[in-house]
Amino acid sequence: MDILRFFTAGNVDDGKSTLTGRLLFDSKSISTDIIETITRQSKIKGKDTDLDLALLTDGLRAEREQGITIDVAYKYFSTDKRKFIIADTPGHIQYTRNMFTGASTADVAIILIDIVNGITEQTRRHSIIASILGIPHVLICINKMDLVSYAENAYSDIVDEYKKFANGLNLRNVDYIPVSALEGENIVNRSEKLPWYKGTSLLTYLENVKTLQETMDESRFQIQYVSNFVDPKTNEITRRFIGRILSGTYKNGDLVEVLPEKIATKISSLEKYNRAVEKAHKGDIVALQLSHDIDAGRGNTIVPIHQRSTLTNEIEATICWMDNTPFRPAQKLIIQHLSHTTKAKISEILCKIDIHTNQPDYDHTENMALNEICKVIIRTAEPIAADTFDQNRSTGIFILIDENTNNTVAAGTIFLFR
Amino acid sequence: METKDYLDHLEAEAIHIMLEVAGQFERPALLFSGGKDSICLVHLAQKAFKPGKFPFPLVHIDTGHNFPEALDFRDQLVDNIGEKLIVRKVEDTIRKRKLVDASGKFPSRNALQTYTLLDTIEEFEFDVCIGGARRDEEKARAKERIFSVRDDFGQWNPKKQRPEIWDTYNGRINKGENVRAFPISNWTELDIWNYIEREEIELPNIYFTHNRQVVQTDNGQLMAYSEYLNLDDSDHIREGRVRYRTVGDMTCTAAVVSEAHTVRDIIEEIKIAKISERGATRMDDRISEAAMEDRKKNGYF
Ligand SMILES: Nc1nc2c(ncn2[C@@H]2O[C@H](COP(=O)(O)OP(=O)(O)O)[C@@H](O)[C@H]2O)c(=O)[nH]1
Numbered sequence: 001m002d003i004l005r006f007f008t009a010g011n012v013d014d015g016k017s018t019l020t021g022r023l024l025f026d027s028k029s030i031s032t033d034i035i036e037t038i039t040r041q042s043k044i045k046g047k048d049t050d051l052d053l054a055l056l057t058d059g060l061r062a063e064r065e066q067g068i069t070i071d072v073a074y075k076y077f078s079t080d081k082r083k084f085i086i087a088d089t090p091g092h093i094q095y096t097r098n099m100f101t102g103a104s105t106a107d108v109a110i111i112l113i114d115i116v117n118g119i120t121e122q123t124r125r126h127s128i129i130a131s132i133l134g135i136p137h138v139l140i141c142i143n144k145m146d147l148v149s150y151a152e153n154a155y156s157d158i159v160d161e162y163k164k165f166a167n168g169l170n171l172r173n174v175d176y177i178p179v180s181a182l183e184g185e186n187i188v189n190r191s192e193k194l195p196w197y198k199g200t201s202l203l204t205y206l207e208n209v210k211t212l213q214e215t216m217d218e219s220r221f222q223i224q225y226v227s228n229f230v231d232p233k234t235n236e237i238t239r240r241f242i243g244r245i246l247s248g249t250y251k252n253g254d255l256v257e258v259l260p261e262k263i264a265t266k267i268s269s270l271e272k273y274n275r276a277v278e279k280a281h282k283g284d285i286v287a288l289q290l291s292h293d294i295d296a297g298r299g300n301t302i303v304p305i306h307q308r309s310t311l312t313n314e315i316e317a318t319i320c321w322m323d324n325t326p327f328r329p330a331q332k333l334i335i336q337h338l339s340h341t342t343k344a345k346i347s348e349i350l351c352k353i354d355i356h357t358n359q360p361d362y363d364h365t366e367n368m369a370l371n372e373i374c375k376v377i378i379r380t381a382e383p384i385a386a387d388t389f390d391q392n393r394s395t396g397i398f399i400l401i402d403e404n405t406n407n408t409v410a411a412g413t414i415f416l417f418r
Numbered sequence: 419m420e421t422k423d424y425l426d427h428l429e430a431e432a433i434h435i436m437l438e439v440a441g442q443f444e445r446p447a448l449l450f451s452g453g454k455d456s457i458c459l460v461h462l463a464q465k466a467f468k469p470g471k472f473p474f475p476l477v478h479i480d481t482g483h484n485f486p487e488a489l490d491f492r493d494q495l496v497d498n499i500g501e502k503l504i505v506r507k508v509e510d511t512i513r514k515r516k517l518v519d520a521s522g523k524f525p526s527r528n529a530l531q532t533y534t535l536l537d538t539i540e541e542f543e544f545d546v547c548i549g550g551a552r553r554d555e556e557k558a559r560a561k562e563r564i565f566s567v568r569d570d571f572g573q574w575n576p577k578k579q580r581p582e583i584w585d586t587y588n589g590r591i592n593k594g595e596n597v598r599a600f601p602i603s604n605w606t607e608l609d610i611w612n613y614i615e616r617e618e619i620e621l622p623n624i625y626f627t628h629n630r631q632v633v634q635t636d637n638g639q640l641m642a643y644s645e646y647l648n649l650d651d652s653d654h655i656r657e658g659r660v661r662y663r664t665v666g667d668m669t670c671t672a673a674v675v676s677e678a679h680t681v682r683d684i685i686e687e688i689k690i691a692k693i694s695e696r697g698a699t700r701m702d703d704r705i706s707e708a709a710m711e712d713r714k715k716n717g718y719f
Contacts, residue, residue, distance in 0.1 A: 224437040227470035406590040
């Protein structure tokens with residue numbers, strides 16, 4: 001059993017809530033007390049069905065009505081194959097930053113299209129966001145098939161149109177599934193009403209889709225915390241550099257280099273949770289001891305000698321501006337590259353990306369406001385040991401923090417070193 | 419390459435968050451309630467920092483309404499791991515601040531405990547408190563970030579949450595602010611029990627079936643009989659075969675009827691019992707969906 005993270009996107013009323021509710025309900029992930037509450041609410045709302053599945057997850061509408069905050073909400077369910085983490089994200093353009101938050105860690109983006117309305121502005125925007133964030137899989141769920149009597153041609157028209165649009169985007173894997181969330185067709189089991197459809201049901205897809213394999217297996221490790229252990233018997237101090245392996249493999253005895261100082265040394269001990277191991281991989285938390293007494297600290301990177309990473313003070317990146325206050329050229333920023341922070345400056349806005357067409361706009365580069373996506377040049381005080389996002393999804397990312405307010409004002413992916 | 423169990427992913431995520439807390443803050447604390455979630459946090463901290471010392475003390479806000487079994491367990495645990503424990507009592511806060519104590523048949527000090535927590539944060543100048551909240555517990559929590567910034571009064575402002583992208587956590591704060599960090603946000607109740615089973619984590623015995631004197635409330639919940647309740651003639655005390663799904667205060671945590679002797683029994687029970695954890699056991703959450711969000715805005719953990 002492993003974990004799959006996904007988020008659902010689409011227009012208001014395309015059936016997002018009904019679809020998620022259907023998945024949770026049909027996979028028997030809902031407690032009886034919650035079903036009771038919802039049955040009661042469905043009756044109050046005068047729904048003709050006994051159970052309005054949208055009420056299970058319809059964060060947004062309920063929240064707007066009750067004046068509760070609109071934000072990403074996380075939901076969980078599991079089958080025998082996988083634990084699923086759903087980020088329920090608001091789809092409106094004014095919530096682009098929330099969508100970024102929910103989508104950033106996703107393995108799959110489910111984009112819903114209402115078969116009657118077809119591809120809309122939001123479909124395009126959400127697809128562009130998925131491509132900027134490098135989401136490994138995009139699943140186009142064409143919903144409300146019941147409204148067209150489960151006809152194949154209505155479905156293939158939309159698939160063809162989406163394929164044309166997606167050609168211009170940098171999406172890795174795109175799949176298509178016809179469903180009726182309302183009637184539960186093709187959600188958990190393959191639907192008999194869709195004999196022409198040869199693929200799997202939605203749940204089968206989610207249970208089997210591959211989580212990302214890194215395209216680059218260069219070894220990357222950043223120090224999160226330095227622990228000094230004083231042996232009570234000998235008073236001897238050992239220093240452990242603890243952190244997560246971001247990609248690749250580390251072995252006991254590896255010749256390594258500590259960046260940015262470029263000090264060569266050797267891994268003299270490799271531990272996983274206080275147990276010596278010979279080897280550890282991406283995702284493992286490890287404690288390293290080094291042969292030399294090196295004054296390395298939080299944010300320093302340790303890489304095998306033969307897999308050097310680039311040290312740079314200047315990067316080009318695609319960023320989404322997330323602060324209510326627009327960017328000002330004099331703004332003092334801090335870049336947080338995983339666990340490494342240093343002062344930074346946006347020295348130039350190269351272009352704005354039109355979020356509906358994915359086209360660069362070179363004419364309005366003097367400012368940057370909430371939810372806008374731009375390509376920029378960033379200069380950093382200390383060099384950062386980075387990879388491009390294309391090469392390494394774990395290390396080609398960063399956030400920007402305002403030095404005065406301490407707010408997270410932007411998130412970005414690196415596409416070029418200078 | 420070895421394949422990882424899903425619990426390995428949850429574990430690594432939680433420890434990664436703890437390391438970020440340790441690396442980013444000057445004076446962290448781990449809030450220890452004595453329940454299974456915070457016992458898991460202690461286990462995770464051991465994995466993160468051993469053989470070194472924890473970079474934070476455990477802090478217990480003692481409401482005075484605890485199960486004695488939970489307190490015994492706490493002291494035993496602290497003894498075993500050799501880490502520092504700070505205890506601050508709600509009773510002392512009531513006296514010092516001249517507050518009115520909770521009343522009613524089942525007096526709950528949940529609201530009062532906020533004052534003690536804030537006073538403790540101020541006393542030790544903690545800039546971050548690690549807590550065991552999970553997003554599956556209820557709707558308001560489902561929206562909370564892993565690093566949640568609180569103002570001077572401990573208040574959570576859901577409208578001003580920072581975006582939290584990837585697993586990059588921004589722990590920078592302004593003067594007077596502090597952070598609550600939630601390493602097990604993405605764990606469900608079942609995940610916790612699966613982890614307890616896999617790691618063979620010890621728990622207070624009240625999580626398992628036992629005989630206990632209980633009182634039935636108007637909405638059918640079973641409350642442990644104790645000196646803290648203000649019962650009248652209409653209540654009758656009877657013996658039940660029960661266990662606890664969550665361990666909070668004796669006055670407001672309900673027991674469930676159960677014959678579960680082992681962690682495995684409990685896992686099987688949860689899989690078929692389909693009542694949410696809070697729905698089953700927390701008297702004070704039955705009020706409204708917005709109740710929790712309101713309470714959190716007011717600095718409740
Ligand atoms: N006919 C039909 N209606 C659907 C389907 N899925 C959702 N709906 C309806 O579409 C409306 C909007 O659905 P909802 O899930 O609330 O959409 P959301 O705004 O995307 O979350 C509701 O009235 C649903 O009952 C479907 O598969 N077929």
